[in-house]
Amino acid sequence: MLGPKLPDTRRVRARLTRRRILDAAMELFSEHGYEATTIASIAREAGVAVQTVYFSFGNKQQLLRNLISLHLPCDDTPGGAESYPGVTEALAMADPRARLGHLVRLTRAINEQAAPLLEVLRNAAVAEDDGEDMWQTNKEQRRLIQRQFTGALADEGLLPDGLGPERALDICYALLGPELYHLLASEREWTQEQWEDWVHEGLCRHLIRGGDQPDS
Numbered sequence: 597m598l599g600p601k602l603p604d605t606r607r608v609r610a611r612l613t614r615r616r617i618l619d620a621a622m623e624l625f626s627e628h629g630y631e632a633t634t635i636a637s638i639a640r641e642a643g644v645a646v647q648t649v650y651f652s653f654g655n656k657q658q659l660l661r662n663l664i665s666l667h668l669p670c671d672d673t674p675g676g677a678e679s680y681p682g683v684t685e686a687l688a689m690a691d692p693r694a695r696l697g698h699l700v701r702l703t704r705a706i707n708e709q710a711a712p713l714l715e716v717l718r719n720a721a722v723a724e725d726d727g728e729d730m731w732q733t734n735k736e737q738r739r740l741i742q743r744q745f746t747g748a749l750a751d752e753g754l755l756p757d758g759l760g761p762e763r764a765l766d767i768c769y770a771l772l773g774p775e776l777y778h779l780l781a782s783e784r785e786w787t788q789e790q791w792e793d794w795v796h797e798g799l800c801r802h803l804i805r806g807g808d809q810p811d812s
Contacts (some may be wrong), residue, residue, distance in 0.1 A: 614652050617642045618666060621659045626712040630660070630720040657726040664717065664730050668710040683741060692754055696799045699745050703772045704792050711781070714774040742768045749803055756805045767802050771795050 620641035624633040635656060639646045653659045686698035707714075714734070721731040746764040749755050755764055770776065772795060780786045786794075 610652075613642075613644060613648065614662075617644060617649055617652055618659070618663055621656075622663055622667075622713065622716075625660070625663075625716040630656075630716050630726070631723045657720075660717065660720055660727050661730065663713060664727070667713050668706075668734070683744065687744060687748060692749060692752070692804050693796075693800050695745060695748070696803065697796050699742070700772070700792050700796045700799065703777075703795075704788055707774060707777045707781070708788060711774055711777055715778050715782075718774070738772070739765065739769055742772065746803065754804050756802070759803070764803050768799060771798050771802075 617638060621633070621638045624637055624641055628637075633656070635649050636646055638656075638659070639649045642649070649659075653662060682698065682702050686695050686702070689695045689698065717727050717731050717734070720726040721728040743765050746755075746761060746768050750761040750764065755761070777791060780794075781788065781791050
């Protein structure tokens with residue numbers, strides 16, 4: 597009787613090498629920016645030959661795509677954004693302030709994990725047109741999720757007088773965007789709690805009639 601199949605050590609080594617390269621790319625992209633980071637510097641940081649990086653990923657854009665798939669999947673399938681964990685539960689909440697609070701917490705969780713990568717992706721799309729499709733997909737997903745919350749407020753007649761659904765969505769999109777998060781949490785060194793409280797207060801004030809009133 598044959599024993600258990602031994603693991604393919606070369607495949608394991610290749611997988612570990614790929615992950616080391618990805619980790620090195622993530623660190624250098626975040627620290628120095630996408631445009632300034634070279635394949636040679638990534639290879640040096642990962643402790644591999646330059647040709648190993650090219651063989652494993654092809655080019656810098658493919659490295660970025662693999663990082664996005666690893667840390668922040670861009671699911672552009674129908675219904676992908678609506679099925680994001682926690683959205684359905686949040687929309688079922690009766691209290692609109694609590695709903696928006698849950699949306700802010702969901703966004704904070706994403707930002708804590710992937711804000712540096714989102715900034716890299718945004719800069720890559722602007723500077724070199726690398727990852728433009730992924731950046732657009734990410735923006736569309738965020739708006740799709742946020743539209744469900746602002747749309748519910750509009751359907752329930754809770755938006756302030758004179759505020760239409762599209763303008764409400766724009767406000768939500770701006771306050772929750774990774775650009776503003778990067779400015780406050782990274783550049784200005786706000787704590788996660790400070791960012792969350794300020795954004796929640798802003799959303800309630802702008803999107804709910806009488807939302808600037810303190811909770812009873």
